[in-house]
Amino acid sequence: MAEIKTALAYFVKNLKQYWRALFISLLLILVATYAQIKAPLYLGDAISSLTDYLVASLTPGGHGSLHDFYVAVFSMIAFYVLTEFALLISGLMTAKISSDSVGVMRRGLFGKLQKMPVRYFDTHQDGKVLSLFTSDLDNIFTAMNNAVFQIFSQALLFAGVIWMMFAKSATMAWVTLASTPIAIIGALLIAKYAQVQINHQQAATADMNGYINEQLAGQTVLLTEGRQADSIEKFEPFNDQVRVASQKGQFYSGLLNPLMQGFSLLNLAIVIFFGSWLVLHNGMDKASGLALVVVFVNYSQQLFQPITSLTTIYNVLQLAVTGANRITEVEEEDDEVNNGKKIAGPLKDEIALKHVDFAYNPDRQILKDVSITVKKGQMVALVGPTGSGKTTVMNLLNRFYDLSGGEITYDGTKLQDFDLYSLRDRVGIVLQESVIFSKSIMDNIRYGRPDASLKEVQEAAKQARIHDFIMSLPDQYDTQISPEKDLFSSGQKQLLSIARTILTDPVLLILDEATSNVDTVTEAKIQEAMDNVMANRTSFVIAHRLKTILSADQIVVLKDGQVIERGSHEDLIKKNGFYAELYTNQMVFE
Ligand SMILES: Nc1ncnc2c1ncn2[C@@H]1O[C@H](COP(=O)(O)OP(=O)(O)OP(=O)(O)O)[C@@H](O)[C@H]1O
Structure with a gap:
């Protein structure tokens, strides 16, 4: 918890100057989410008005109008276009905010290092100091660019879809939500295992880099003493460790998508099966019934997108939190003490x-x-x-x-x-x-x-x-x-x-x-x-x-x-x- 608090403080400190852009970007996500969850309703309207029209046209002497159908279709298109447009602009803004603010973080860290006492560099490996820039700030950038806004938009989408579903039909909403707890638990378990493997992979990579670093630094001695074969042989276990850890990490992360797809399809089957059954047995007219099922088929798919995204983001965020903590640790180190006021002039004595x-x-x-x-x-x-x-x-x-x-x-x-x-x-x-x-x-x-x-x-x-x-x-x-x-x-x-x-x-x-x-x-x-x-x-x-x-x-x-x-x-x-x-x-x- 303390780690998250430190990371949040670090992000607030470095992001506060971008609050306007952040606010607009979040507002655009709100608009996009609203449009995204609203669009299926027009799809439902389009289907029900088309069905009404067909039924009326097939009835002798009856003639239907396609007016409502056109209105519904154009509204649906407009809402989908609005969704994509708002997401595009917010995506561009996010990319700019992330690269600008990580630039500020990089400058802050570099400036801080210039003020550190020599003792700090004596007691910290160059490679580790450098990895603050290469690995930690990179992880923060990836998280900001991909994850932070996604969390907001996906959480909003998840809540919005549930809200819309209940507004439309509570019974159908419960049917659609029936399998989600199992899906969420499954996704969390996989994300947790993937995280363990990613941690192993990072530790193994750090060990391997340390070994490579040492061997490169001592290349001349290595060549003079003719120890190349030995050096390669000792490299193998390090390489193997990284290979196995990354395979396992990929395996668990790779499981997430197919599993979620599976759950999503299962859910789809439940929605279609029970939805049709309910419609048929509740005396609903055919056009509205069909439209309701189609709307919920759409919502059921929209519901699974945030679950998959949020669990994928979890690992990215974890790395960013670790990075922010490491950088904060450096920034909290004492600067070189410089309390003296006298200006040194030419030596007299x-x-x-x-x-x-x-x-x-x-x-x-x-x-x-x-x-x-x-x-x-x-x-x-x-x-x-x-x-x-x-x-x-x-x-x-x-x-x-x-x-x-x-x-x-x-x-x-x-x-x-x-x-x-x-x-x-x-x-x-x-x-x-x-x-x-x-x-x-x-x-x-x-x-x-x-x-x-x-x-x-x-x-x-x-x-x-x-x-x-x-x-x-x-x-x-x-x-x-x-x-x-x-x-x-x-x-x-x-x-x-x-x-x-x-x-x-x-x-x-x-x-x-x-x-x-x-x-x-x-x-x-x-x-x-x-x-x-x-x-x-x-x-x-x-x-x-x-x-x-x-x-x-x-x-x-x-x-x-x-x-x-x-x-x-x-x-x-x-x-x-x-x-x-x-x-x-x-x-x-x-
Ligand atoms: N940054 C450091 N942190 C801890 N101990 C240190 C550090 N730098 C030097 N020492 C230790 O202080 C002692 C004196 O080192 P110093 O480098 O002053 O010796 P020197 O007389 O200049 O040696 P040389 O002739 O080999 O350069 C050594 O025992 C060394 O291990």
């Missing part, structure tokens, strides 16, 4: 981490009492074994997470006191894994400063040592990059992100040195590019190749989240501790 403690999860502390000060224009290098917390320090400087203890200050002001976006505007980050967007090279470089001119972009690319490569491409800076057209090696991608960072001219630079194996020429270029971007800039560098940080003003050695040594390269070598050992080991392999 220093950035300092003071006794910083931090944990991603409460049960495991990552940083313990870390203190680092970097003066304006200085370069601090962070070194340490893998998992020692280097990237974590960088994440905190950009306020991707809040601290558990201690503080980080920017010219003496705590990071929380700054407006988050102004702070991040001042910070430039070059990550190990460079991010490239499906845009032109030009737009990729000026991603952080979309108004930059070609000259400025080229200057940044020159400093980043990637300009010559770009100029060697046929479309140069207009070259479009896409996942299918991966022109850059990982080293070149890092040069491109260095160019992007140079262009934004950040006050504080965070640089995570690429660990990927790049050739020596590219490595030298990366080094030059890094030197260029760091020149006269306050910077934090995570260094993996220690020879790149020999000139750092301060080297901070982290181990298990704690600072164990600090000083210049010479100081640390003299100290002959952890850093000296690390350095000596690397030099042996260089």
Whole structure:
């Protein structure tokens, strides 16, 4: 019940701006339903007036008139045309309302994701976040487009037909309704079984997608290790699960229509048989009797249409309710906290981490009492074994997470006191894994400063040592990059992100040195590019190749989240501790 309440609240929120169109659309359905249940009455009139005419014509000396017959036939046609016309317009309006409102929902969800803290993306699989857009919003669209209005129109039709039948003849109405309870129970049972199978099918598909995702992500390892046959063999059970579940789902859903057809025919037989019997034994005149049976034959068919539709819709609605609940869950997540009012300006003095403690999860502390000060224009290098917390320090400087203890200050002001976006505007980050967007090279470089001119972009690319490569491409800076057209090696991608960072001219630079194996020429270029971007800039560098940080003003050695040594390269070598050992080991392999 709570699920339905949440889903309703979500729909009301996103549909309220369309209330006028919705109202007109529902009104049209009302008109269509009224015309649809009214039309059989004119069919009855037509038959009875035709019968009267025939009887009169066959009586010697009598002559009948076809006037009433024509009126009835034209009225019937007019009502059927009205039905279809109103349904057509309402259908078109529904399609527009559904696509517009799902567009609003999509925009709302996408906007919400942009405001989420990094922690949310750490703890949620990309595939699951994406399925909110692909699967959940699609289910909502299907439900809105096909189901929501159908419920209204079919429920109205069902009630209207029953009302009309009783208005016309209560006895015949009871005869027509006699078999419907069994039909409704049968339809509900089938819908319930079909739902169970659809749930199985969805779960099996999610498992299979997870497996495919993992295998595709690890394709290179899979090929190198020659595990293709094993990968295919392990895929089979997942595939089988989906196949069996979808077969069963289709079987139960497929049963519904024939079963309802069967009930409808049975009902038709009852109506014709008992109807004729009643007419014959109730002393009704033949013309009216015949007309009454024909009218009820029509109603009996109209009665079964809503039962079939409503049970088919049930499954569609179920999926939409689940989708709306999943999206609401995301929308209710807290936004990234941004209470600070101060606007970060150019750095005057220093950035300092003071006794910083931090944990991603409460049960495991990552940083313990870390203190680092970097003066304006200085370069601090962070070194340490893998998992020692280097990237974590960088994440905190950009306020991707809040601290558990201690503080980080920017010219003496705590990071929380700054407006988050102004702070991040001042910070430039070059990550190990460079991010490239499906845009032109030009737009990729000026991603952080979309108004930059070609000259400025080229200057940044020159400093980043990637300009010559770009100029060697046929479309140069207009070259479009896409996942299918991966022109850059990982080293070149890092040069491109260095160019992007140079262009934004950040006050504080965070640089995570690429660990990927790049050739020596590219490595030298990366080094030059890094030197260029760091020149006269306050910077934090995570260094993996220690020879790149020999000139750092301060080297901070982290181990298990704690600072164990600090000083210049010479100081640390003299100290002959952890850093000296690390350095000596690397030099042996260089
Ligand atoms: N988002 C996260 N959620 C939970 N734990 C995390 C998260 N990111 C990192 N950790 C954990 O924090 C610890 C420090 O990780 P971090 O990435 O800061 O190390 P690092 O020194 O940068 O390592 P590397 O040199 O391998 O990049 C690791 O034990 C890691 O498992």
